[in-house]
Amino acid sequence: MNTTVARVLRNGAVRFGGIVLAVLIAVAVLAPVLGTVDPAWLDAVNMNQPPMTKADWTGPDNQTAPRTLLMGTDSFGRDVYSRVLYGTRVSLLVGVSVAVVALLAGTFFGLMAGYFRRVDAVLMRFMDGLMAIPGILLAIALVAAWGARLSTVIIAIAVPEIPRVTRLVRSLVLSIREEPYIEAAISIGTPTWKILLRHVLPNSIAPMVVQGTYVCASAILIEAILSFLGLGLPSEIPTWGNIMAEARVVFSSAPHNMWFPGIFLAFTVLAVNLLGDGLRDTLDPKFNKRGAQR
């Protein structure tokens, strides 16, 4: 097991993605102490200031003091630096939560569909139906129906991902259930639930971890899209998506409002995807060989 961990850590993509993500997580957690102010606070005197402006800034305590506006301010006079850093929290939280929810539900359904033929017929037709609806539209419909709260946004993004995870897990289970060690477990009297938990699940973990990172990356993007469309979280809660949405109208005069959250978003998705690719190369036996030859 330790050799697997060592092999994963030797992979360049895993290292790069991991380090970028670690920095982003640190930024999200430490946002209050990184020289930020309340991201919803607005100072109407300083609107649409460009980055690195040294301005007299009236903070939430109503004290006016000189402050360097690292990323400038938006059209309401809010500090973009603070908003982007706090926005990291929402993006990472949504990405990870969606991955966890989609993986848990998808794994459960996938195990059922893969192992029990009767469940398979019904469940997979339902999943096929769900997959026929474009994910983003389904998410928009769900948010519209349930109202825009963090929990509903997470569920709304996770639901369209569930059929994809279910399909993956099902296909893994279908091949694992034919392995002789499953027959061996049956013949030593292992109950079915124990076969699923002890033998089938552990042997399908690696591809699921990889799939999880892709779900996470796409969830971060979809959350940004929902916010950009004004269907995500309300603008008091800063997210990269709604920062960019608000920046759209002043893009020609104050493009930094768009640039900074955009760069953060791009790097986060890139890091998560690289992490996923690296994990796939090291954990998936099919890619293992190719990696070894290089």
Added chain:
Amino acid sequence: MSETRAPVLSVRDLAVALPAGADRALAVEHISFDVGAGEIVCLLGESGSGKSVISFAVMGLLPDNVHVSAGEIRLGDTNLLSLTAAQLRELRGDEIAMIFQEPMTALNPVMTCGAQLDELLSEHTAFSAAERHAKTLAMFEAVKLPEPERIFASYPHQLSGGQRQRIMIAMALILEPKLLIADEPTTALDVTTQAEVLALIKTLQRERGTAVLFITHDMGVVAEIADRVVVLQQGKQVESGAKHEVLQSPREDYTRMLIAAVPPIDPPELHHHFADAPALSVQELCKTYSSGGWLQKRRETRAATLVSFDVRPGETVGIVGESGSGKSTVARCITRLIDPSQGEVHLRDVKLHAGSREALKAARKRIQIVFQDPYRSLDPRQRVGEAIIEGPVNFGVPREQALARARELMTLVRLSPDVLSRYPNEFSGGQRQRISIARALALDPEVLICDEAVSALDVSVQAQVLKLLEEIQAELNLAILFITHDLRVAAQICDRVLVMQHGIVVEQGTTRDVFRAPTHEYTRKLLASAPGRAFQFAAAAAT
């Protein structure tokens, strides 16, 4: 005859380096041999001996991170190691051809067999389309394929394994190469097909004067086909010489051990009589698979028809047959991994054929199965200790007690009890099979089913596992149902055998009677096909 002429292939002091971190620095070292025109040289070795590495080195097909570190390989006057990739590609097909073990994966599944040969000819020769067609058909005829015209238009999946291997041979020989490299070409084939393919390679090679480098792990095949033999162990050349020298008066201990490990095909005298009531009794067992129905025409496949036999405590009953004969189906029906269509299976007083699979849980304990593939029959994510105690724990044995028993069982199967906390990938094939046996024995079964349990193992390891099974049987008075395609193994371990063909038991009796005086034609054919039948291996090893 070939000594006077210059050899076609000459390998001198070859060493191939493995990348850092491999289990050894050199895959092979100090390998020297010649293959003359019209000569068959066998590279004989167990798994890990480096025999395939040598063939890849000759073909120039070594993986990127593996390279020749010393020595030379000459084809006639050409030093193969000095050629560029393009020059080598030119040589392959024209001068060197290769046949692989698995004919299905070596053929392109979306091209007809005829088109694949045609492509080869148009690539390497200047023949017209009509000439190519005629030449291909002639080649199909030469490899004794029935109806060459039909085969020409067939896709690989429409042919049997033996026919596919014949296509491979046709492809290899159509350009009349000087050297043919055959890498375990008959290992995936049934024994009767193997005999035909071996005979075919030998005939064609004689007619055309092709030099053949034949790679195999099977001593019987060597006895059948080789002119000279090179014995390899762990990448080192143990000995080489003419077939009769090496097989009849081996100089090295390793060769002697290999030869001694080949089970003689003549069964020993039956010593014991089994008077007890049968532990397992199978009556008129049938298994029919049906597909289609509803919308398509219903198709039925009879995998097993009216199979009846008894196994008594302490007795080993063998089921022998080729692939598709239904022998594994019988084992699966008995253990209820699949449901039999008809017939009765009694485990003493328990009816295994009746009731739901769940209701059989208690009976499962008493009948255990060991599978063929040691690499897939253990869960790669489960420590071997956990695997062995899983069964007893399922039946309510406390963990501590089960672990203590597992330690005893490890000793019984000749493994150290200290390795229980390791994962299966840390063990060799033979060791894994011992672990599988220990797992089966952990439930104290009355009946043990071995489904090709030694078929995937090297011959020396196979001998050890067979001996182990025999000892365990004597100690625990087990009834063993032993399923195998290997007649030599059956001859040694079975008290009685059933011969199956197309789901039907064509002959059964004591092993000695069946092997010495087979009454059914198919049994006779099977026995005649066993490679190296004429050769007395055990006698040779004793000298």
